Amino acid sequence: MxxxxxxxxxxxxxxxxxxxxxxxxxxxxxxxxxxxxxxxxxxxxxxxxxxxxxxxxxxxxxxxxxxxxxxxxxxxxxxxxxxxxxxxxxxxxxxxxxxxxxxxxxxxPSHIDGDHVSVAIATGGASPATTKHLRLELTPVIEEADAMAEIQMELREALKKEISDQQQRKQLLWKVMDSERVWEQLPNNQDKGLEIAREIIDIK
CATH class of the missing domain: 3.40.50.720 (NAD(P)-binding Rossmann-like Domain)
Incomplete structure (x- = not known):
């Protein structure tokens, strides 16, 4: 399938x-x-x-x-x-x-929906318990990823106005993606995460 x-x-x-x-x-x-x-x-x-x-x-x-x-x-x-x-x-x-x-x-399938990140989970009917277990385990991960996606979206728009080189923009966005300091703020303190992300790539 x-x-x-x-x-x-x-x-x-x-x-x-x-x-x-x-x-x-x-x-x-x-x-x-x-x-x-x-x-x-x-x-x-x-x-x-x-x-x-x-x-x-x-x-x-x-x-x-x-x-x-x-x-x-x-x-x-x-x-x-x-x-x-x-x-x-x-x-x-x-x-x-x-x-x-x-x-x-x-x-x-079972699903986890955020504003930007959605995940579907299915076992083909083999194990509904496994499906439920995965959904419970993955829900906090998806919540964090959804907050990161929101930050990335905002940064992409800001970078387009300041940097014309696409490869350079990509590298800066990955610096944010790889930052433990940003992830530590998600999903509960997204504004602080965005503030740290802007410091990392040096934009206001």
Whole structure:
């Protein structure tokens, strides 16, 4: 599989299933997409998610109707048969589909999102515990990296105004990247980190 980040703004995501996994998927996709969840019953917490919940029993006969306008379908029921029928129907309509109980063409990985740095983590279903462990271990690292990316972005713009040579700018930015003094301030004291970075490359 090839990792791919995708913009879901103005896209319709249909989640079939109302359990805890479906709830987790809904919470994630409502950050960008319009989300509709279809299930016979819904886990506690759906009332706090800005999505459309439709109470309906999903059958082989009505799946096509349910997914008609979907850009992505997520099969998240507790029935292997229903999930398989959902995948088949989506494939027939060339709709992207993710099945939560088995690996298939689309994987929705665990993720860590910063303002500038995003990391996706997946084990192909082999070990959800490993995925969670890595996410917990990497979260503080990504927070620091995100703060560094913000500093680098600001310095790049400042350097473009003062130094025309791209190679020289690159070398100065790497001096900041390699500075333990800057990293020690991140992510909690980013302003101090930026101040030190400016001293290192001698710009105001």
């Amino acid at each position: 090839i990792p791919l980040f995708h913009d879901f703004k103005d896209k319709e995501v249909v989640i079939i299933g109302g359990g805890s996994v479906a709830l987790r998927k809904a919470k994630r996709f409502v950050q960008e997409a319009s989300v509709t969840v279809v299930a016979e019953s819904f886990a506690e917490g759906f009332d706090e998610v800005p999505c459309t919940c439709i109470t309906k029993r999903v059958t082989e006969l009505n799946i096509h109707e349910i997914i008609t306008d979907a850009y992505l379908v997520i099969a998240a029921t507790d029935s292997e048969e229903v999930n398989e029928n959902i995948v088949t129907a989506a494939n027939q309509r060339d709709i992207l589909v993710n099945r939560v109980d088995q690996p298939n063409d689309i994987v929705v």
